[in-house]
Amino acid sequence: MYRVHLDQFEGPLDLLLFFIRRDELDIHDIPIARIADEYLDAVRTLQELDLDAAADFIYTAALLIQIKARMLLPRLAVDDDGEPVDPRAELVERLLDYIRLKEGAAQLTTAAEARRHVFVRGMAGEERALAPEAPDAPLRVSLFDLISALGTVLRRSAPVEPVTHAVERESYALDEQRAWLLAALEQKGQSFAALLRGRTKPFVIVTFLAALDLAQRQLVRIIHGVTPHDFALERAVPAPEPATA
Amino acid sequence: MDAPAPLPPFEQAVEALLFASDVPLRAEDLAAVLAEVWGEEVEEAAFDAAVEALNQRYAAGGHAFRIRRLGGGWRHATLDTLAPVLRTLFTDDRDRRLSTSLLESLAVVAYRQPVTKPEIDHVRGVNSDYALRGLLERGLIDIDGRSDSVGRPLLYATTPAFLDLFGLGSLDDLPKLREIEEILTDPSFHRERSRLLSELAAAAAPAGDPDARTPDA
Numbered sequence: 001m002y003r004v005h006l007d008q009f010e011g012p013l014d015l016l017l018f019f020i021r022r023d024e025l026d027i028h029d030i031p032i033a034r035i036a037d038e039y040l041d042a043v044r045t046l047q048e049l050d051l052d053a054a055a056d057f058i059y060t061a062a063l064l065i066q067i068k069a070r071m072l073l074p075r076l077a078v079d080d081d082g083e084p085v086d087p088r089a090e091l092v093e094r095l096l097d098y099i100r101l102k103e104g105a106a107q108l109t110t111a112a113e114a115r116r117h118v119f120v121r122g123m124a125g126e127e128r129a130l131a132p133e134a135p136d137a138p139l140r141v142s143l144f145d146l147i148s149a150l151g152t153v154l155r156r157s158a159p160v161e162p163v164t165h166a167v168e169r170e171s172y173a174l175d176e177q178r179a180w181l182l183a184a185l186e187q188k189g190q191s192f193a194a195l196l197r198g199r200t201k202p203f204v205i206v207t208f209l210a211a212l213d214l215a216q217r218q219l220v221r222i223i224h225g226v227t228p229h230d231f232a233l234e235r236a237v238p239a240p241e242p243a244t245a
Numbered sequence: 246m247d248a249p250a251p252l253p254p255f256e257q258a259v260e261a262l263l264f265a266s267d268v269p270l271r272a273e274d275l276a277a278v279l280a281e282v283w284g285e286e287v288e289e290a291a292f293d294a295a296v297e298a299l300n301q302r303y304a305a306g307g308h309a310f311r312i313r314r315l316g317g318g319w320r321h322a323t324l325d326t327l328a329p330v331l332r333t334l335f336t337d338d339r340d341r342r343l344s345t346s347l348l349e350s351l352a353v354v355a356y357r358q359p360v361t362k363p364e365i366d367h368v369r370g371v372n373s374d375y376a377l378r379g380l381l382e383r384g385l386i387d388i389d390g391r392s393d394s395v396g397r398p399l400l401y402a403t404t405p406a407f408l409d410l411f412g413l414g415s416l417d418d419l420p421k422l423r424e425i426e427e428i429l430t431d432p433s434f435h436r437e438r439s440r441l442l443s444e445l446a447a448a449a450a451p452a453g454d455p456d457a458r459t460p461d462a
Contacts, residue, residue: 011346011369011370011371012370012371013369013370027429056370056371056372059370060370094367094368094370096425097368098368098369098370099425099428099429100422100423100425100428101349101352101353101356101368101369101422102349102352103422103423103428104352104355104356104419104420104422105348105349105351105352107420107422108348108351108352108355108411108419108420109348110420111411111412111413111420112342112343112410112411112412114325115410115411115412117325117328118313118315118322118323118324118325118328118412119322119323119327119328119331119334120315120320120321120322120323121264121267121320121321
């Protein structure tokens with residue numbers, strides 16, 4: 001149930017700001033010891049949920065603990081006027097910077113919202129023309145989209161034959177599958193899922209690799225957005241000079 | 246009712262150029278065209294006056310558009326009051342909204358440009374790789390040389406597409422950042438998250454937990 005709420009915090013500084021706002025703390029006089037402990041608790045929870053996101057939080061937690069430790073020690077560093085430097089100063093500076101920036105981002109959102117109500121010449125035509133055949137943007141496809149499509153097909157693929165405990169040679173080769181794929185796309189573009197319905201896992205996987213390979217050689221185009229878990233393939237006119245030697 | 250006087254040729258030319266162009270035109274673009282056609286230099290300030298005069302006509306005539314500074318130059322743009330009518334022409338504008346992480350990174354670039362990735366990461370406290378890639382792909386930022394600092398990291402700056410997305414004529418039109426004291430003393434600074442807190446406390450802490458704070462409740 002914590003997951004939903006951690007989503008509210010975009011990053012490690014947001015989590016810190018959350019504590020400050022929640023307890024209505026004076027940002028120039030943060031009770032570091034308490035906040036550091038609380039922060040660490042939150043990061044532990046986060047770590048259990050999402051290790052990737054936790055890395056940035058762990059860094060900030062470490063920073064807080066370091067400041068907490070420095071607060072306990074005699075202050076050795078002095079500023080230009082010979083005054084002892086508050087170990088929190090740099091963090092506070094960053095937080096203030098971040099607060100201003102977030103406000104800038106919010107103002108930009110307002111500006112974008114206003115802009116959305118204004119239309120310029122030529123826009124309508126572009127939109128209308130683009131809408132039916134939008135997918136001319138191969139970069140929109142992330143690797144994760146493709147992997148997700150592969151996963152969908154694999155789950156649907158024909159069950160592997162009963163285990164025979166014999167090691168057989170991989171029965172599909174990449175260049176065979178490249179040829180197979182090009183032939184299959186000869187007439188018209190097809191969706192990846194439709195193309196491989198009922199095929200076995202080795203067949204699907206090698207064909208997937210063949211599709212990536214052909215896309216890289218610009219012999220097929222990958223068109224994303226058919227459904228979230230599928231993509232389409234079609235023959236592409238090869239570039240005048242193939243990049244591969 | 247008197248018919249309005251015909252436009253002077255100069256204003257007519259400005260209007261025609263802005264009307265026919267699909268991209269924003271800057272005063273220097275207009276000046277270059279007119280210099281070529283008429284063989285005489287036009288002061289750039291004259292274009293401000295012409296645009297102003299045209300806009301006054303549009304307003305007086307009750308027209309649906311004005312000339313606005315958008316994306317680094319002037320364009321004809323419809324009045325925002327007509328948005329409900331025009332929106333029906335646009336099948337899809339999902340792409341125009343940015344996620345928080347993209348927006349934050351974009352704001353750092355916008356206000357600090359030219360800026361390096363380490364600087365952006367530092368302000369946000371997170372790795373901005375993914376966000377920067379998204380912004381580059383959308384054409385909202387671009388690489389603007391390299392910094393002289395150690396490792397010569399790439400510098401990022403906003404593009405005209407950024408200005409257009411936010412309805413800005415130039416970077417001078419960026420919303421001014423308020424002074425930090427002003428933000429901190431703004432009552433909404435604390436109130437905004439108090440609401441969040443009560444939700445968090447309600448969900449995260451079982452009823453009766455002494456640690457659950459609900460300042461607004």
